[in-house]
Amino acid sequence: MNQWASFGEWLAMGGYAAYVWPSIGLAIGTLLLNMVMARRRHAQALQRALRRLAVDGNGNGEA
Amino acid sequence: MATWTWFHKLGSPPHVYRIAGRFAPWFGWGALLCIVYGLFGGLVLAPPDYQQKDAFRIIYVHAPAAWLSLSCYTAMAVAAFVGLVWRMKIAHAAAAALAPVGASFAFVCLATGSLWGRPMWGTWWEWDARLTSQLILLFLYLGYMALRSAHDDLQRADRSSAVLAIVGVVNVPIIHYSVYWWNSLHQGATVMKADRPSMPTEMLVPLLVMFLGFTLFQLWVLCTRLRAEILDRERNARWLQEQLREGA
Numbered sequence: 590m591n592q593w594a595s596f597g598e599w600l601a602m603g604g605y606a607a608y609v610w611p612s613i614g615l616a617i618g619t620l621l622l623n624m625v626m627a628r629r630r631h632a633q634a635l636q637r638a639l640r641r642l643a644v645d646g647n648g649n650g651e652a
Numbered sequence: 653m654a655t656w657t658w659f660h661k662l663g664s665p666p667h668v669y670r671i672a673g674r675f676a677p678w679f680g681w682g683a684l685l686c687i688v689y690g691l692f693g694g695l696v697l698a699p700p701d702y703q704q705k706d707a708f709r710i711i712y713v714h715a716p717a718a719w720l721s722l723s724c725y726t727a728m729a730v731a732a733f734v735g736l737v738w739r740m741k742i743a744h745a746a747a748a749a750l751a752p753v754g755a756s757f758a759f760v761c762l763a764t765g766s767l768w769g770r771p772m773w774g775t776w777w778e779w780d781a782r783l784t785s786q787l788i789l790l791f792l793y794l795g796y797m798a799l800r801s802a803h804d805d806l807q808r809a810d811r812s813s814a815v816l817a818i819v820g821v822v823n824v825p826i827i828h829y830s831v832y833w834w835n836s837l838h839q840g841a842t843v844m845k846a847d848r849p850s851m852p853t854e855m856l857v858p859l860l861v862m863f864l865g866f867t868l869f870q871l872w873v874l875c876t877r878l879r880a881e882i883l884d885r886e887r888n889a890r891w892l893q894e895q896l897r898e899g900a
Contacts, residue, residue: 592699599696603706608771612764613695616713619760620687620869623753627876634883635896641887642896 663740666891669882672875679872686865690716693858701855710768712859715843716866717761721789722824724754724870728796729821732814742878744810745885747817748800749877753870755793762786773837781834785827792820806885 593599602609661667694712701708728750735743765783766776777783796813803809826833831840842851843859851859886892 593696602709603700605705605707605709605771608707608767609695609709612710612713612767613691615763616717616760619717619756623756623869623873626752627873627880631876631880631883634880638883638892638896642893 663738663742665742665882665886665889666895668742669879669892669895672879676872676875676879679868679875683865683868683872686861686868690858690862690865693861694855698855698858699852704772707768707771710764711842712862714761714764714768715859716862717757717764718786719863720866720870721754721758721761721786721793722827723867724750724757725789725793725817726821726824727874728754729817729824732817735810736814736818741810741885742882744814745881746874746878747814748810749874749881750870751793751797751800752877753873755790755797757866758786758790758793762790769837778837780837781830782827782836782838785823785830788823789820789827792816792823796820 600606690712695709698709700706728747731743731747731750734740735747762783765786769778770776796816799813799816800809803812830836831838843856843863883892
């Protein structure tokens with residue numbers, strides 16, 4: 590941990606900040622995007638299923 | 653036999669829907685813990701590389717992204733194969749659930765590789781065996797998803813996309829061995845090789861934790877998207893209606 594003299598030095602990444610931080614940011618952003626989209630996909634499918642159920646509650650027909 | 657009941661249960665939508673719902677939070681929280689620790693360990697604790705200095709830290713997202721894109725494709729091809737051969741609907745659903753996360757990390761792998769290549773090799777891109785085969789992987793994912801959405805009929809979408817997924821799997825070993833088979837700009841394996849990994853422990857541990865985190869994340873996405881696929885596919889099934897009345 591004592592390799593970094595200051596927070597600013599850590600941010601500078603030994604002069605490679607312009608390459609390191611966009612990489613990290615892109616990876617984190619993609620993780621979050623996948624999370625949001627997967628959750629939304631599930632929520633929408635659940636909504637559709639519940640709507641079908643409300644239209645036809647006996648479990649025999651196609652809504 | 654016990655093995656076969658297990659296999660049959662895997663083919664049963666109600667069972668898979670519940671199991672996926674039960675496991676998802678464990679995968680999700682596990683992924684979060686691993687990724688937070690892995691990034692901290694890689695970006696703060698690990699010492700700089702003696703050659704590449706701090707630029708080497710890109711490895712903590714680049715290599716796990718590569719791993720995710722490859723393992724995800726392999727799983728997708730296996731699921732597609734099972735779906736095609738045993739006509740198991742849930743296997744097709746799993747393959748479809750895996751494609752978006754795999755595709756997005758194939759892109760992350762290429763983009764972070766480019767950002768790493770610029771300061772180290774002096775170029776953003778080179779038509780080299782490793783880079784080109786990884787680009788083909790991204791196109792295979794995109795082709796798979798495009799083919800699925802081109803069909804209105806779900807069964808046809810399942811079957812034709814499965815053929816593409818299975819044919820494309822030949823690219824996976826090509827990506828892995830490309831650095832040995834061809835004279836590549838890309839460095840060889842650091843972790844996944846026969847003898848000990850060529851990295852000091854303080855560098856290696858956060859990287860392994862990141863691999864685990866990305867794997868758990870992929871499983872979380874699979875569980876969540878697979879549940880959505882099941883909800884859409886099992887339109888009239890009585891179990892689903894009961895499940896939903898109980899509060900999914």
